[in-house]
Amino acid sequence: MKSIFNSLGSNYSLKFVSTSLWSIFFSRKSDVKKLERHLAQTYGGEVLSLYKGRDAIEACCRVLLKPGSEIITQAFSCYAVEEGMLRAGMKAVYADISRDSTNLTVESIAETYKKYPQAKAVLIQHSLGIPADSVAIRKWCNTHGLLMIEDIAQGIGGIDSTGKMLGELADAVIFSFGKDKIIDAISGGAVVFKVMDDERNERLIDVKKMVGKLPFSIVYEDLLYPDLTSFIRKTHHFGFGKVVFVLAKKLGLLGSPIKSKTDTMTWMHQAYAKLAVLQFKGLEQQIEHRKKIAQIYFEQLSQSSLKQGGLQLLFTKEELERSSNLRFSVRCTDDTQVKKLVAALKKNRIYVSDRWYRWSVDCGSYQCKTMYQNKSCPHAELLATQVLNLPTHREITPAIAKKICTILLENV
Ligand SMILES: Cc1ncc(COP(=O)(O)O)c(C=O)c1O
Numbered sequence: 326m327k328s329i330f331n332s333l334g335s336n337y338s339l340k341f342v343s344t345s346l347w348s349i350f351f352s353r354k355s356d357v358k359k360l361e362r363h364l365a366q367t368y369g370g371e372v373l374s375l376y377k378g379r380d381a382i383e384a385c386c387r388v389l390l391k392p393g394s395e396i397i398t399q400a401f402s403c404y405a406v407e408e409g410m411l412r413a414g415m416k417a418v419y420a421d422i423s424r425d426s427t428n429l430t431v432e433s434i435a436e437t438y439k440k441y442p443q444a445k446a447v448l449i450q451h452s453l454g455i456p457a458d459s460v461a462i463r464k465w466c467n468t469h470g471l472l473m474i475e476d477i478a479q480g481i482g483g484i485d486s487t488g489k490m491l492g493e494l495a496d497a498v499i500f501s502f503g504k505d506k507i508i509d510a511i512s513g514g515a516v517v518f519k520v521m522d523d524e525r526n527e528r529l530i531d532v533k534k535m536v537g538k539l540p541f542s543i544v545y546e547d548l549l550y551p552d553l554t555s556f557i558r559k560t561h562h563f564g565f566g567k568v569v570f571v572l573a574k575k576l577g578l579l580g581s582p583i584k585s586k587t588d589t590m591t592w593m594h595q596a597y598a599k600l601a602v603l604q605f606k607g608l609e610q611q612i613e614h615r616k617k618i619a620q621i622y623f624e625q626l627s628q629s630s631l632k633q634g635g636l637q638l639l640f641t642k643e644e645l646e647r648s649s650n651l652r653f654s655v656r657c658t659d660d661t662q663v664k665k666l667v668a669a670l671k672k673n674r675i676y677v678s679d680r681w682y683r684w685s686v687d688c689g690s691y692q693c694k695t696m697y698q699n700k701s702c703p704h705a706e707l708l709a710t711q712v713l714n715l716p717t718h719r720e721i722t723p724a725i726a727k728k729i730c731t732i733l734l735e736n737v
Pocket residue numbers: 376377378379380403405406450451476478479501502503513514582583585
């Protein structure tokens with residue numbers, strides 16, 4: 326069996342890999358327009374497309390909020406989300422996730438709001454694809470006069486509890502088309518503004534003036550990624566890929582996705598837009614596949630022997646059916662059990678050590694200074710030591726999913 330990874334471009338199709346490197350020559354400005362039209366038609370609003378999801382968060386904050394505003398967002402997240410807010414001069418204040426899920430709730434938002442009654446917005450994300458309760462959060466935001474920003478980087482294709490697609494209830498929708506997201510165009514981000522007025526329109530004009538041009542060197546380097554990772558994955562099991570992997574890391578070609586190559590808002594290059602449009606075409610099929618694999622994990626891992634061994638699932642069957650199932654999260658007893666299971670899978674050339682998330686606000690392998698206050702969100706801190714994410718991407722067949730479950734069963 327070939328090596329299996331959680332990430333490393335594992336969800337790219339052959340067509341994507343063969344298109345990506347050349348898309349710098351064969352893409353047009355009209356590809357950006359095509360992507361923006363698609364987002365505007367699907368989500369209903371004014372679209373701004375940028376180089377990164379965090380650029381989209383920055384632009385969103387600058388247009389919708391005044392500098393210095395507090396935004397409630399969830400712990401058990403990555404630093405990139407906070408980075409976007411900070412760049413716009415906002416303050417991120419953290420709400421805890423619930424005891425048995427990967428998402429914040431109305432109760433934890435209300436708790437945080439008591440401490441930060443000046444907060445002006447709530448930014449929700451649907452961690453690992455599991456839908457947060459956007460219907461209840463929308464009602465709460467309406468009652469308290471806060472904006473609801475919905476970041477669907479991990480949740481594109483998911484559905485809320487009333488059957489509407491995620492993003493539909495939001496005042497603004499954020500997208501990241503970065504590596505290992507549902508729509509993975511190597512990089513890219515967008516914001517759909519759904520509640521504009523004259524003042525915000527003026528601020529949008531000012532924001533557009535601030536956006537810089539992306540250097541070509543970054544585009545070339547990014548577009549190498551699908552070919553490079555495809556080669557690594559295909560040759561990893563007989564050793565060659567391992568060497569290339571180490572070399573690519575040393576050369577900085579496989580840096581932490583949490584660290585952006587830019588630190589100000591930058592326009593999306595047309596090549597990413599072309600790739601994102603290609604990815605949107607396969608969205609339905611992708612969601613179907615991920616759901617099928619998640620259902621297998623769910624059935625196999627709901628067994629009582631696994632519960633006795635300490636593994637718990639973090640969502641219900643009904644939530645799974647509405648999820649994008651970007652990854653399948655399992656709660657272990659502690660960090661030791663996570664490491665034991667990761668090692669057992671590794672012996673079978675299944676590499677899942679890339680975990681979302683290892684800290685309440687995860688900075689990956691680079692140092693960052695988050696506004697998260699230690700011990701303020703105990704559920705997020707605990708889950709970060711216990712979570713194991715299983716892959717659901719296109720390389721996972723039902724047989725591989727069952728094999729992963731068997732290995733877990735033998736090692737809990
Ligand atoms: C929910 C969410 N939003 C936004 C981002 C930022 O994405 P980007 O890397 O495109 O800036 C991430 C990145 O991991 C994310 O997980």
